[in-house]
Amino acid sequence: MYLNQSIASGIIKEISPVINTDLNIMDSTGLILASTNLERVNTYHEGAYILIANKMDEFIVENENQYEGCRKGVNLPICFAREVVGVIGITGEPDKIIGYGRIIQKLTEMIFYENFVASRRNAEDQAKLLFVSDLLHGNFTSSLFYVEQQLTKYRLKAEGPFSTAICKFDFSSQNAADAELLQARMGFIYKYTSDVLAANRTLAAQNNELLLAVSNLTSHKLLETMTDLAAQLEAQYAVSPLCIISDTCTDYTDIPKTYNEALSAFRYFDKGSRGVLMFSTINLDFTLSQLPELHKKNLAGQIFKDCTEEETEEFSNFIRAYMTYGGSLNKLAQHLYIHKNTVQYKILKISSKTGLDPRRPHDLFLLYLASLYSTVAVEM
16 A cells, blocks of 8 residues: 555644644655645655655754755654655654654554555455355356355355345434434444354445345345344344345355345335345235236226225225135134124125135135235225
């Protein structure tokens, strides 16, 4: 990592509020990259060049304009990994500022190191995101060996099983008055989630507001992990995720197929929904949601064509409850606060009015579809 204008400006921004003198940061050629005196930015500083060229521990300027582009003060090397990457210049009387100049030198090196660590972390995060993206989109053409090598690097087994997850966190409950604080919280949540998943054989990477994950767990095991994690985030940080977990596949070349299914479901539910959902359990409702509205209206209108609006609503509510309780007369009676005989009467009434018997699986399926879309039909 080298010293550039962006890093130098950041260092000046952090240090300048705590001192009352001008600061300059120069690169190895003597160019002033950043300064509290903006007029000096991008000008030449001969003292910095001499210091680096001669590997000096300090360079004192006793008089104004003693050297080209220099003012009275102290210049000290900025060292990183035993190499001089730049120079910090402090304007003032040398004998008065040399003491705290050393402190500023060390502080500058610490900030430079923090930038280096952050840069490395960002590079690692980008590399991880690129690999996760390759897995999810089936970019295996470079080399299958490369894929297996990378899986091993991230402590995943190439032989599977595999499942994927797409997560989005709802930060609407967070106080957005301080934008920087909110960004810090969001960053913490994404990193914390990634770390927890990493400990559970799952590689996760952040892509804008989404967290994408490839796991060595089956979909059911990943569901358990994400459900526990979601409950913890909700309790401790008031953050709720929407997480869609794919089906399980045994070969990593099938990951794109399961991911695309989960992604389609995620796009459907990403309208304010929250919770951890598994694709296999929402598959029916999700698939039905893809039917054109005209077909939905026609289906409901046809099945309930001989029913009044009141009967349509009554039958629809009953059929949905019938599906929920698996056709159990006792549970239906308890849920609807009616007698078992009344439940049987309602079944017979539905059969009489629609010609479909809820006790037959095929008929129940059609009645269930019609009950889902009955509100559409009533509005026609």
